[in-house]
Amino acid sequence: MGLINYNYYNVVLWRKNSEHRCYPNDILNFEPDGEDYDYLLFLKFDQQQSYSIPNIDTLIASLELVYEADETNFVVLTPKKKAPLYTAREDEFVYSFSCQFQYFKKLVSSFGKTRVFSGNLLFEVLEQISKDNSRSKRILIRQIPFEVSRNVSVTNYSIVIPHRGDNQYLRNVLSFLTQAEEAKVYVGIDQGLTDELVKLTKDYAHVSFYSFMPNPVGPYVVRNRLIDLSDGELIFFQDSDDIPCSDRFERISDYIKESDCQLCGSHELSVDYYERTVRAIRFPIDVTAALNDGPWHALLHPASAITRRAFYDCGKLSEERTFGNDTKFLLNSFFILKSVKNIDEFLYIRKRHPGALTTSPDTSIGSEIRRNLAYSWNNDFECIRNGILKLENSSLQPEGSKLTFEVKKM
Numbered sequence: 001m002g003l004i005n006y007n008y009y010n011v012v013l014w015r016k017n018s019e020h021r022c023y024p025n026d027i028l029n030f031e032p033d034g035e036d037y038d039y040l041l042f043l044k045f046d047q048q049q050s051y052s053i054p055n056i057d058t059l060i061a062s063l064e065l066v067y068e069a070d071e072t073n074f075v076v077l078t079p080k081k082k083a084p085l086y087t088a089r090e091d092e093f094v095y096s097f098s099c100q101f102q103y104f105k106k107l108v109s110s111f112g113k114t115r116v117f118s119g120n121l122l123f124e125v126l127e128q129i130s131k132d133n134s135r136s137k138r139i140l141i142r143q144i145p146f147e148v149s150r151n152v153s154v155t156n157y158s159i160v161i162p163h164r165g166d167n168q169y170l171r172n173v174l175s176f177l178t179q180a181e182e183a184k185v186y187v188g189i190d191q192g193l194t195d196e197l198v199k200l201t202k203d204y205a206h207v208s209f210y211s212f213m214p215n216p217v218g219p220y221v222v223r224n225r226l227i228d229l230s231d232g233e234l235i236f237f238q239d240s241d242d243i244p245c246s247d248r249f250e251r252i253s254d255y256i257k258e259s260d261c262q263l264c265g266s267h268e269l270s271v272d273y274y275e276r277t278v279r280a281i282r283f284p285i286d287v288t289a290a291l292n293d294g295p296w297h298a299l300l301h302p303a304s305a306i307t308r309r310a311f312y313d314c315g316k317l318s319e320e321r322t323f324g325n326d327t328k329f330l331l332n333s334f335f336i337l338k339s340v341k342n343i344d345e346f347l348y349i350r351k352r353h354p355g356a357l358t359t360s361p362d363t364s365i366g367s368e369i370r371r372n373l374a375y376s377w378n379n380d381f382e383c384i385r386n387g388i389l390k391l392e393n394s395s396l397q398p399e400g401s402k403l404t405f406e407v408k409k410m
Contacts, residue, residue, distance in 0.1 A: 141349075233308050263337055
């Protein structure tokens with residue numbers, strides 16, 4: 001028996017370095033009979049999208065190379081597509097993944113069969129991993145077909161994380177950063193200190209924690225101050241409620257060097273807690289070229305990295321409000337930086353959940369205040385581009401915070 005219909009879940013089990021394949025119909029009740037399977041592959045594609053059926057042998061060979069590097073890798077899979085030219089594009093819903101067979105059995109041991117197959121199994125699995133990733137600290141996302149990337153290393157980089165909200169999110173993201181051994185991680189706490197937060201600082205003694213008081217001062221104030229306190233030549237942004245892929249830092253660092261760009265982002269995997277879905281969001285590769293056509297949403301700020309010099313050349317992040325200033329920073333950077341790009345890879349997992357600034361009624365995407373800001377920024381962007389307004393006289397100029405606050409190392 002082989003694979004049947006890619007609109008449904010297809011399961012493949014196999015042993016390391018073996019041509020033998022098993023295609024169980026009922027994976028949750030499947031018990032190996034005399035076989036010790038090592039890996040599992042789930043394949044299912046979005047019914048609304050066109051795709052090419054992958055060669056299973058080739059795909060498994062590529063996956064085995066990934067597992068040779070680290071058997072704890074959890075690999076999300078989606079078909080490869082051309083990136084958009086100008087603005088972010090919501091693409092296919094994502095269902096496919098591969099991991100160790102026994103690890104999968106452990107992950108779904110608490111799932112009901114109806115829950116697993118009635119919705120998006122990948123969503124359920126990623127949610128479980130984000131709650132407890134003691135087994136799999138490495139998540140990779142690959143576009144089929146894919147080649148195993150060469151090993152690269154990155155040194156002298158800093159990761160800055162503003163945090164306000166559920167402390168479990170912060171604990172989760174820090175657990176995914178344990179593999180970033182060369183990085184210096186800086187966390188800014190923008191809320192009251194609790195016993196839970198104090199314990200967290202002790203559990204992650206290698207991370208530099210700072211408290212901001214009185215709070216909230218907003219994520220842009222926090223990012224600016226953390227970058228001032230850091231010393232990495234390359235600065236990675238990271239939101240505390242999202243997950244970085246395990247190869248994010250190496251791949252972007254290497255891409256910045258190879259392409260000689262100063263600000264670089266990536267595609268995102270959107271994990272939607274409202275709809276309980278997982279979706280591919282792709283961004284244009286050449287952000288500078290996209291913005292040359294207009295003020296498009298061409299880069300996701302928390303998924304990006306910037307050289308230290310470029311960050312200060314842009315005048316840092318504006319601090320006058322707690323939301324939206326990443327868009328302002330990008331539009332401003334167009335007139336200052338030579339090259340802004342996105343790597344054509346998925347390296348960032350973004351959670352869309354209640355309580356975030358982008359989903360809260362007053363500050364959500366599409367809210368009145370965001371529409372008004374976008375109108376002002378976009379209008380000035382076009383005026384500057386057409387030579388009828390100077391950047392320094394526009395609404396895109398960074399503004400400092402009017403708050404009086406204190407920053408203390410925890």
